[in-house]
Amino acid sequence: MAGNPRNGRPYRTLCARQRALGLPCWICGRDIAYDIVGPEAGKHRLAFTLDHETPLSRGGSLLDPANARSAHRACNSQRGNRMTTDQPRASRRW
Template sequence: MVGNPRNGRPYRRLTAQQRSLGLPCWLCGHNIDYGIRGPLAGKHPAAFTLDHLVPLSRGGDLLDPANARSAHRRCNSARGNRTSIKQPRASRRW
Protein backbone atom coordinates (compact mmCIF):
# COMPACT_ATOMS: atom_id res chain seq x y z
CA MET A 1 0.00 0.00 0.00
CA VAL A 2 1.35 3.41 -0.98
CA GLY A 3 1.28 6.20 1.58
CA ASN A 4 0.10 9.77 1.14
CA PRO A 5 2.29 11.37 -1.59
CA ARG A 6 2.08 14.72 0.22
CA ASN A 7 4.11 13.24 3.08
CA GLY A 8 6.95 12.17 0.78
CA ARG A 9 10.34 13.77 0.36
CA PRO A 10 9.70 15.08 -3.22
CA TYR A 11 6.57 16.95 -2.10
CA ARG A 12 8.30 18.40 0.98
CA ARG A 13 11.20 19.50 -1.25
CA LEU A 14 8.82 21.24 -3.67
CA THR A 15 7.05 22.94 -0.75
CA ALA A 16 10.39 24.13 0.68
CA GLN A 17 11.47 25.47 -2.73
CA GLN A 18 8.20 27.38 -3.15
CA ARG A 19 8.39 28.74 0.40
CA SER A 20 11.97 29.93 -0.16
CA LEU A 21 10.83 32.16 -3.03
CA GLY A 22 8.90 34.33 -0.55
CA LEU A 23 6.22 35.20 -3.09
CA PRO A 24 2.89 36.86 -2.24
CA CYS A 25 -0.34 34.89 -2.42
CA TRP A 26 -1.14 34.27 -6.08
CA LEU A 27 -4.86 34.41 -5.35
CA CYS A 28 -5.25 37.67 -3.40
CA GLY A 29 -1.90 39.37 -4.04
CA HIS A 30 -1.16 40.07 -0.35
CA ASN A 31 2.04 39.07 1.44
CA ILE A 32 2.17 35.71 3.19
CA ASP A 33 3.52 35.41 6.74
CA TYR A 34 6.21 32.78 6.10
CA GLY A 35 7.18 32.89 9.79
CA ILE A 36 4.12 30.87 10.79
CA ARG A 37 5.39 27.30 11.15
CA GLY A 38 4.77 24.18 13.15
CA PRO A 39 1.38 23.10 14.51
CA LEU A 40 0.00 26.66 14.30
CA ALA A 41 0.54 26.78 10.52
CA GLY A 42 -2.02 24.02 9.99
CA LYS A 43 -4.82 26.21 11.34
CA HIS A 44 -3.72 29.82 10.82
CA PRO A 45 -5.58 31.43 7.85
CA ALA A 46 -2.60 33.62 6.85
CA ALA A 47 -0.07 30.74 6.81
CA PHE A 48 1.68 29.53 3.65
CA THR A 49 0.27 26.60 1.72
CA LEU A 50 1.34 25.09 -1.57
CA ASP A 51 -1.46 25.54 -4.08
CA HIS A 52 -1.68 24.09 -7.57
CA LEU A 53 -2.59 26.13 -10.65
CA VAL A 54 -4.39 23.11 -12.11
CA PRO A 55 -6.10 21.38 -9.17
CA LEU A 56 -5.06 17.80 -8.53
CA SER A 57 -8.69 16.69 -8.86
CA ARG A 58 -8.67 18.16 -12.38
CA GLY A 59 -5.54 16.34 -13.50
CA GLY A 60 -2.84 18.68 -12.20
CA ASP A 61 0.55 17.24 -11.37
CA LEU A 62 1.37 17.09 -7.66
CA LEU A 63 5.13 17.48 -8.11
CA ASP A 64 5.39 19.78 -11.14
CA PRO A 65 7.09 23.06 -10.12
CA ALA A 66 5.28 24.84 -12.98
CA ASN A 67 1.97 23.88 -11.32
CA ALA A 68 3.03 25.06 -7.83
CA ARG A 69 1.89 28.41 -6.39
CA SER A 70 2.20 30.12 -2.99
CA ALA A 71 -1.09 30.88 -1.28
CA HIS A 72 -2.63 31.73 2.08
CA ARG A 73 -4.38 28.78 3.70
CA ARG A 74 -7.62 30.81 3.67
CA CYS A 75 -7.35 31.67 -0.05
CA ASN A 76 -6.42 28.12 -1.02
CA SER A 77 -9.37 26.67 0.90
CA ALA A 78 -11.80 29.23 -0.51
CA ARG A 79 -10.73 28.45 -4.09
CA GLY A 80 -11.35 24.74 -3.72
CA ASN A 81 -10.87 22.92 -7.02
CA ARG A 82 -12.10 25.74 -9.25
CA THR A 83 -9.83 26.71 -12.12
CA SER A 84 -11.05 30.31 -12.34
CA ILE A 85 -10.18 32.79 -9.61
CA LYS A 86 -11.51 36.19 -8.68
CA GLN A 87 -9.10 38.95 -9.57
CA PRO A 88 -7.49 40.75 -6.63
CA ARG A 89 -9.08 44.06 -5.72
CA ALA A 90 -7.45 47.28 -6.80
CA SER A 91 -5.55 49.10 -4.09
CA ARG A 92 -7.97 52.01 -4.24
CA ARG A 93 -11.26 52.93 -5.84
CA TRP A 94 -11.10 54.42 -9.33
Template sequence: MASNPRNGRRYRTLCTEQRALGLPCWWCGKPIRYDITGLAAQRHRDAFTLDHAIPLSRGGDLLDPHNARSAHRRCNSARGNRTDHKRQPVRASRRW
Protein backbone atom coordinates in the same frame (compact mmCIF):
# COMPACT_ATOMS: atom_id res chain seq x y z
CA MET B 1 -1.13 0.09 1.18
CA ALA B 2 0.05 3.11 -0.86
CA SER B 3 1.82 5.91 0.95
CA ASN B 4 0.61 9.51 0.84
CA PRO B 5 2.74 11.44 -1.71
CA ARG B 6 2.34 14.62 0.39
CA ASN B 7 4.47 12.96 3.05
CA GLY B 8 7.25 12.18 0.58
CA ARG B 9 10.59 13.88 0.15
CA ARG B 10 9.77 15.29 -3.32
CA TYR B 11 6.65 17.06 -2.06
CA ARG B 12 8.39 18.44 1.05
CA THR B 13 11.25 19.70 -1.15
CA LEU B 14 8.79 21.39 -3.50
CA CYS B 15 7.11 23.10 -0.52
CA THR B 16 10.47 24.26 0.83
CA GLU B 17 11.53 25.64 -2.55
CA GLN B 18 8.22 27.44 -3.06
CA ARG B 19 8.32 28.89 0.47
CA ALA B 20 11.89 30.15 -0.09
CA LEU B 21 10.66 32.32 -2.99
CA GLY B 22 8.72 34.47 -0.49
CA LEU B 23 6.03 35.29 -3.04
CA PRO B 24 2.68 36.91 -2.24
CA CYS B 25 -0.49 34.84 -2.47
CA TRP B 26 -1.07 34.06 -6.12
CA TRP B 27 -4.82 34.22 -5.62
CA CYS B 28 -5.40 37.46 -3.65
CA GLY B 29 -2.01 39.15 -4.14
CA LYS B 30 -1.47 39.95 -0.46
CA PRO B 31 1.65 39.03 1.57
CA ILE B 32 1.82 35.59 3.16
CA ARG B 33 2.94 35.06 6.77
CA TYR B 34 5.94 32.84 6.08
CA ASP B 35 7.01 33.17 9.71
CA ILE B 36 4.15 30.89 10.81
CA THR B 37 5.40 27.31 10.77
CA GLY B 38 4.76 23.93 12.36
CA LEU B 39 1.40 23.10 13.90
CA ALA B 40 0.38 26.75 14.04
CA ALA B 41 0.60 26.94 10.23
CA GLN B 42 -1.97 24.16 9.94
CA ARG B 43 -4.55 26.40 11.60
CA HIS B 44 -3.61 29.99 10.76
CA ARG B 45 -5.49 31.48 7.81
CA ASP B 46 -2.58 33.70 6.69
CA ALA B 47 0.02 30.91 6.74
CA PHE B 48 1.70 29.55 3.60
CA THR B 49 0.26 26.58 1.76
CA LEU B 50 1.31 25.06 -1.52
CA ASP B 51 -1.50 25.51 -4.02
CA HIS B 52 -1.74 24.15 -7.55
CA ALA B 53 -2.65 26.26 -10.60
CA ILE B 54 -4.36 23.23 -12.13
CA PRO B 55 -6.17 21.57 -9.22
CA LEU B 56 -5.28 17.95 -8.54
CA SER B 57 -8.95 17.00 -8.98
CA ARG B 58 -8.75 18.37 -12.54
CA GLY B 59 -5.61 16.50 -13.50
CA GLY B 60 -2.92 18.79 -12.07
CA ASP B 61 0.38 17.23 -11.05
CA LEU B 62 1.12 17.25 -7.33
CA LEU B 63 4.89 17.34 -7.83
CA ASP B 64 5.23 19.60 -10.89
CA PRO B 65 7.06 22.82 -9.94
CA HIS B 66 5.33 24.61 -12.85
CA ASN B 67 1.97 23.85 -11.22
CA ALA B 68 3.04 24.99 -7.72
CA ARG B 69 1.85 28.32 -6.33
CA SER B 70 2.16 30.09 -2.99
CA ALA B 71 -1.16 30.79 -1.28
CA HIS B 72 -2.69 31.69 2.06
CA ARG B 73 -4.37 28.76 3.75
CA ARG B 74 -7.70 30.64 3.59
CA CYS B 75 -7.37 31.39 -0.14
CA ASN B 76 -6.36 27.84 -0.98
CA SER B 77 -9.31 26.43 0.96
CA ALA B 78 -11.84 28.94 -0.36
CA ARG B 79 -10.73 28.50 -3.96
CA GLY B 80 -11.42 24.79 -3.96
CA ASN B 81 -10.86 23.37 -7.43
CA ARG B 82 -11.85 26.50 -9.39
CA THR B 83 -9.51 27.57 -12.15
CA ASP B 84 -11.02 30.81 -13.49
CA HIS B 85 -9.64 33.60 -11.30
CA LYS B 86 -11.52 36.44 -13.03
CA ARG B 87 -15.00 34.92 -13.05
CA GLN B 88 -14.94 33.38 -9.58
CA PRO B 89 -12.58 35.25 -7.24
CA VAL B 90 -12.25 34.35 -3.60
CA ARG B 91 -14.14 36.88 -1.53
CA ALA B 92 -13.65 37.64 2.12
CA SER B 93 -16.70 37.13 4.27
CA ARG B 94 -18.62 40.22 5.32
CA ARG B 95 -18.09 41.75 8.72
CA TRP B 96 -21.39 42.80 10.22
Protein backbone atom coordinates in the same frame (compact mmCIF):
# COMPACT_ATOMS: atom_id res chain seq x y z
CA MET C 1 0.65 -0.15 -0.02
CA ALA C 2 1.62 3.41 -0.91
CA GLY C 3 1.18 6.20 1.60
CA ASN C 4 0.04 9.76 1.12
CA PRO C 5 2.28 11.35 -1.57
CA ARG C 6 2.05 14.69 0.26
CA ASN C 7 4.06 13.17 3.10
CA GLY C 8 6.94 12.18 0.81
CA ARG C 9 10.29 13.86 0.32
CA PRO C 10 9.59 15.13 -3.25
CA TYR C 11 6.48 17.00 -2.11
CA ARG C 12 8.19 18.42 0.99
CA THR C 13 11.09 19.57 -1.21
CA LEU C 14 8.70 21.28 -3.63
CA CYS C 15 6.98 23.04 -0.69
CA ALA C 16 10.33 24.20 0.71
CA ARG C 17 11.45 25.56 -2.67
CA GLN C 18 8.18 27.40 -3.19
CA ARG C 19 8.29 28.82 0.34
CA ALA C 20 11.90 30.01 -0.19
CA LEU C 21 10.75 32.20 -3.10
CA GLY C 22 8.82 34.38 -0.64
CA LEU C 23 6.13 35.23 -3.19
CA PRO C 24 2.81 36.88 -2.35
CA CYS C 25 -0.42 34.88 -2.50
CA TRP C 26 -1.20 34.19 -6.16
CA ILE C 27 -4.94 34.35 -5.46
CA CYS C 28 -5.35 37.62 -3.54
CA GLY C 29 -1.94 39.23 -4.17
CA ARG C 30 -1.23 40.03 -0.49
CA ASP C 31 1.86 39.04 1.49
CA ILE C 32 1.95 35.61 3.10
CA ALA C 33 3.03 35.19 6.74
CA TYR C 34 6.00 32.92 6.01
CA ASP C 35 7.15 33.19 9.64
CA ILE C 36 4.23 30.99 10.75
CA VAL C 37 5.56 27.43 10.78
CA GLY C 38 4.98 24.17 12.60
CA PRO C 39 1.65 22.95 13.93
CA GLU C 40 0.15 26.45 14.19
CA ALA C 41 0.60 26.95 10.42
CA GLY C 42 -2.08 24.33 9.83
CA LYS C 43 -4.61 26.50 11.63
CA HIS C 44 -3.60 30.04 10.72
CA ARG C 45 -5.47 31.48 7.75
CA LEU C 46 -2.59 33.69 6.57
CA ALA C 47 0.05 30.95 6.70
CA PHE C 48 1.76 29.58 3.57
CA THR C 49 0.29 26.64 1.74
CA LEU C 50 1.22 25.13 -1.59
CA ASP C 51 -1.57 25.54 -4.12
CA HIS C 52 -1.79 24.06 -7.60
CA GLU C 53 -2.78 26.25 -10.54
CA THR C 54 -4.52 23.28 -12.16
CA PRO C 55 -6.25 21.47 -9.30
CA LEU C 56 -5.25 17.85 -8.78
CA SER C 57 -8.88 16.78 -9.19
CA ARG C 58 -8.83 18.37 -12.65
CA GLY C 59 -5.67 16.63 -13.84
CA GLY C 60 -2.97 18.85 -12.35
CA SER C 61 0.33 17.33 -11.28
CA LEU C 62 1.15 17.14 -7.58
CA LEU C 63 4.92 17.42 -8.07
CA ASP C 64 5.21 19.67 -11.14
CA PRO C 65 6.97 22.93 -10.13
CA ALA C 66 5.22 24.72 -13.02
CA ASN C 67 1.88 23.92 -11.37
CA ALA C 68 2.96 25.02 -7.86
CA ARG C 69 1.83 28.36 -6.44
CA SER C 70 2.17 30.10 -3.07
CA ALA C 71 -1.11 30.89 -1.35
CA HIS C 72 -2.65 31.75 1.98
CA ARG C 73 -4.27 28.75 3.63
CA ALA C 74 -7.63 30.60 3.62
CA CYS C 75 -7.41 31.60 -0.06
CA ASN C 76 -6.43 28.08 -1.10
CA SER C 77 -9.27 26.58 0.89
CA GLN C 78 -11.83 29.07 -0.41
CA ARG C 79 -10.77 28.51 -4.02
CA GLY C 80 -11.32 24.77 -3.76
CA ASN C 81 -10.90 23.00 -7.09
CA ARG C 82 -12.03 25.88 -9.30
CA MET C 83 -9.80 26.73 -12.25
CA THR C 84 -10.12 30.48 -11.68
CA THR C 85 -8.55 32.59 -8.93
CA ASP C 86 -11.57 34.90 -8.74
CA GLN C 87 -12.84 35.07 -5.20
CA PRO C 88 -16.29 33.48 -4.96
CA ARG C 89 -19.13 35.84 -4.18
CA ALA C 90 -21.80 35.34 -1.57
CA SER C 91 -24.96 33.69 -2.78
CA ARG C 92 -26.99 36.66 -1.56
CA ARG C 93 -26.58 40.13 -0.12
CA TRP C 94 -26.18 40.36 3.61
